[in-house]
Amino acid sequence: MNELLRKRFSASSRRGLYPSARVPPLPGMEMRAREDTCMSHDLTPPIPPYAVSLHDRFLCSHCSSCFRALPSHAPQQCFDLKSRSNSAPPFSCPTCFASVRYCSSACFASDRPLHVSSHECFLLHQSHSGTCPADDDTADLRVALRLLYSLEMRGLLPSESTDLPNRIGGLLVSDLQKVLEEGGEVAEKIREGGMRMSCARNSGGLHGAVMVEEVVLWAVITNAVEVQVSKGPALGVAVYGPWFSWFNHSCSPNACYRFELDNWCEESTSCESSSFRVSPASTDEASIAGWYHEEGGLAREFCKYGPRIVVRSIKPINKGEEVCVTYTDLLQPMAIRRVDLWPKYRFSCCCERCSASPQLYVDYILSCDARNLNTKNNNSATAEYDELADLLHEAIAEYSSEDNPKSCCYKLESLLLSQSSRGNNSMENTLSGRKFLLHPLHHLSLSAYVALASAYRSLYIIGLYEEQNGEALKMGRAAAAYSLLLAAATHYLSLFESSLIAPTSHFWLSAGETILNLVQSSISGKAKEKYESKFRSVSHFQCAKIERLSRDEFMSNSMQFIECISTILSRCWPFLVRSFSYLEKIEDPINFTWLGGAILRPLCSLGSKGTTAFGKSKCFAWEYQSGRRIEEEMNCLYQLAIYSLRYGRYLATICYGPQSYLIDKLTI
Numbered sequence: 056m057n058e059l060l061r062k063r064f065s066a067s068s069r070r071g072l073y074p075s076a077r078v079p080p081l082p083g084m085e086m087r088a089r090e091d092t093c094m095s096h097d098l099t100p101p102i103p104p105y106a107v108s109l110h111d112r113f114l115c116s117h118c119s120s121c122f123r124a125l126p127s128h129a130p131q132q133c134f135d136l137k138s139r140s141n142s143a144p145p146f147s148c149p150t151c152f153a154s155v156r157y158c159s160s161a162c163f164a165s166d167r168p169l170h171v172s173s174h175e176c177f178l179l180h181q182s183h184s185g186t187c188p189a190d191d192d193t194a195d196l197r198v199a200l201r202l203l204y205s206l207e208m209r210g211l212l213p214s215e216s217t218d219l220p221n222r223i224g225g226l227l228v229s230d231l232q233k234v235l236e237e238g239g240e241v242a243e244k245i246r247e248g249g250m251r252m253s254c255a256r257n258s259g260g261l262h263g264a265v266m267v268e269e270v271v272l273w274a275v276i277t278n279a280v281e282v283q284v285s286k287g288p289a290l291g292v293a294v295y296g297p298w299f300s301w302f303n304h305s306c307s308p309n310a311c312y313r314f315e316l317d318n319w320c321e322e323s324t325s326c327e328s329s330s331f332r333v334s335p336a337s338t339d340e341a342s343i344a345g346w347y348h349e350e351g352g353l354a355r356e357f358c359k360y361g362p363r364i365v366v367r368s369i370k371p372i373n374k375g376e377e378v379c380v381t382y383t384d385l386l387q388p389m390a391i392r393r394v395d396l397w398p399k400y401r402f403s404c405c406c407e408r409c410s411a412s413p414q415l416y417v418d419y420i421l422s423c424d425a426r427n428l429n430t431k432n433n434n435s436a437t438a439e440y441d442e443l444a445d446l447l448h449e450a451i452a453e454y455s456s457e458d459n460p461k462s463c464c465y466k467l468e469s470l471l472l473s474q475s476s477r478g479n480n481s482m483e484n485t486l487s488g489r490k491f492l493l494h495p496l497h498h499l500s501l502s503a504y505v506a507l508a509s510a511y512r513s514l515y516i517i518g519l520y521e522e523q524n525g526e527a528l529k530m531g532r533a534a535a536a537y538s539l540l541l542a543a544a545t546h547y548l549s550l551f552e553s554s555l556i557a558p559t560s561h562f563w564l565s566a567g568e569t570i571l572n573l574v575q576s577s578i579s580g581k582a583k584e585k586y587e588s589k590f591r592s593v594s595h596f597q598c599a600k601i602e603r604l605s606r607d608e609f610m611s612n613s614m615q616f617i618e619c620i621s622t623i624l625s626r627c628w629p630f631l632v633r634s635f636s637y638l639e640k641i642e643d644p645i646n647f648t649w650l651g652g653a654i655l656r657p658l659c660s661l662g663s664k665g666t667t668a669f670g671k672s673k674c675f676a677w678e679y680q681s682g683r684r685i686e687e688e689m690n691c692l693y694q695l696a697i698y699s700l701r702y703g704r705y706l707a708t709i710c711y712g713p714q715s716y717l718i719d720k721l722t723i
């Protein structure tokens with residue numbers, strides 16, 4: 056931001072808008088279960104949003120109102136808004152160079168007044184005119200402008216003479232003053248963003264209230280969610296009213312959420328409170344009553360179209376229990392989760408996972424030195440750990456920004472090799488003079504596997520494109536191996552912290568897809584048909600029951616799945632990892648016996664309860680022999696792909712429901 060402009064909007068000029076005296080914060084709102092609920096149940100109907108905005112890169116390819124992909128006449132991708140064409144497609148905004156587009160006249164009619172009146176149009180104009188960095192995404196600012204306009208139209212904005220509000224439209228905005236006074240990245244984002252919003256609203260003028268823009272932008276930062284309706288990056292950003300925004304965070308959440316693009320209500324844009332299995336709660340009942348009556352009710356929503364959000368249970372929940380979702384990546388250890396949550400949400404989580412003493416096994420294992428796995432002693436050298444973490448993050452960041460998968464694989468694998476003990480079946484306590492040793496379940500290893508799986512997938516595609524089949528096969532093997540390692544590791548962790556089934560579902564689906572692609576590009580159509588028919592005749596795995604699923608049934612299904620694929624995996628793992636030094640150290644990615652007896656006991660007892668759905672007897676019984684023909688390897692991998700996809704789909708159905716985009720075309 057221009058330094059001169061920053062000075063003009065210094066803290067002292069802003070302070071004038073709201074007196075510094077603060078009213079005591081309202082008691083926090085939360086959501087509680089109205090009745091006993093099993094895992095895998097929708098707790099809310101589809102909730103329409105307060106405000107939504109596509110990320111800039113999707114403005115040209117998706118409808119700005121309903122978020123559906125535009126018909127093929129529009130360019131599929133639009134990473135650079137400045138390079139738009141002159142001929143505007145139908146249903147687009149002529150004022151902002153057609154960067155905002157709609158799929159139908161209904162979407163156009165419903166959204167364009169908001170697009171124009173919120174001055175989003177002007178903000179995009181600013182972006183085009185080159186005054187903002189080309190890679191700057193304006194979705195947060197645009198959603199804040201839209202929210203601001205909607206609140207204003209409904210008389211829900213505080214007047215300039217009142218104290219800094221604790222809530223706007225029911226959304227928590229307390230702590231803004233502290234955030235701005237303390238400074239830092241988020242304060243900077245609010246100051247700069249608030250000013251850009253103000254410029255847009257005043258057609259470039261710098262007068263008028265900046266503070267209200269900052270308040271609304273803070274509401275967006277604290278309450279918005281990324282809209283994920285398809286594979287790949289999130290399409291945009293959405294802010295929902297109290298029915299969603301009052302769900303608190305837990306690091307051991309009992310619910311998660313999905314988005315739906317269809318089933319929007321043509322007539323009514325609000326939800327009946329009777330259709331919710333949760334209700335708002337607070338230590339101060341009067342403040343809830345205030346939101347029901349004085350502000351027009353919790354169910355008031357602003358957008359006719361746009362992605363609806365549905366909250367779903369992922370654990371059994373008792374009547375009256377608080378229902379929480381997660382605001383952060385749960386595969387991180389506690390210290391990192393705290394650092395991640397504080398700047399945007401201003402609280403230190405005290406959920407049962409965070410307050411357990413001693414810390415829970417899952418948190419211990421995500422951060423401990425490989426040599427301490429069985430000792431519960433986490434005395435590792437922090438300087439050496441920090442150095443390793445920096446190097447890993449640097450390599451991953453470089454991959455994200457420069458898209459050089461080869462260099463990423465080289466750097467990450469060198470780091471993993473230099474820091475690892477000898478692999479999971481032979482953990483040694485006596486290793487070298489190193490002060491910190493990684494193990495495959497450490498959170499740094501998991502982050503590295505995510506990047507490696509993605510980088511090797513890119514190299515595999517490049518190999519296929521360049522018709523270097525040998526190289527493509529090699530890269531595809533590594534991509535499959537890292538995807539499997541990631542899925543197996545998170546699966547293991549999810550047995551101790553069951554909310555981890557949500558990320559685990561993504562990893563099994565991704566492993567299944569990666570392996571299936573590898574098989575399909577490596578065999579002839581005839582061979583594929585043969586595998587498919589052979590597999591159909593011997594495989595009966597259904598992971599059938601989702602409705603009224605008990606925790607025991609779920610655990611039993613999970614153990615059977617692992618039992619089943621362990622047989623197949625032991626045959627094809629050596630083929631996948633051949634000639635990859637780090638992967639070769641891992642003798643069996645789903646065998647966790649190296650973690651020690653005490654830890655494994657609960658799992659062994661569960662395993663013995665297994666029923667027949669995933670029984671070993673139903674697997675193929677081919678023995679691994681070195682030098683087998685590639686078709687035989689592929690045959691084995693094909694089974695692994697199908698099992699991984701089916702199990703991933705089972706987990707995804709539990710977490711996101713059968714309507715989720717993750718539950719797609721698996722017909723085999």
Ligand SMILES: C[S@@+](CC[C@H](N)C(=O)[O-])C[C@H]1O[C@@H](n2cnc3c(N)ncnc32)[C@H](O)[C@@H]1O
Pocket residue numbers: 082083084085225226227277278300301302303304305399400401402403404405406
């Ligand atoms: C999206 S709102 C959730 C609803 C909020 N409790 C309210 O009163 O509106 C996010 C804010 O809620 C509070 N919050 C959420 N989860 C929390 C938790 N586990 N512990 C303490 N505060 C939490 C924080 O102030 C956070 O910024």
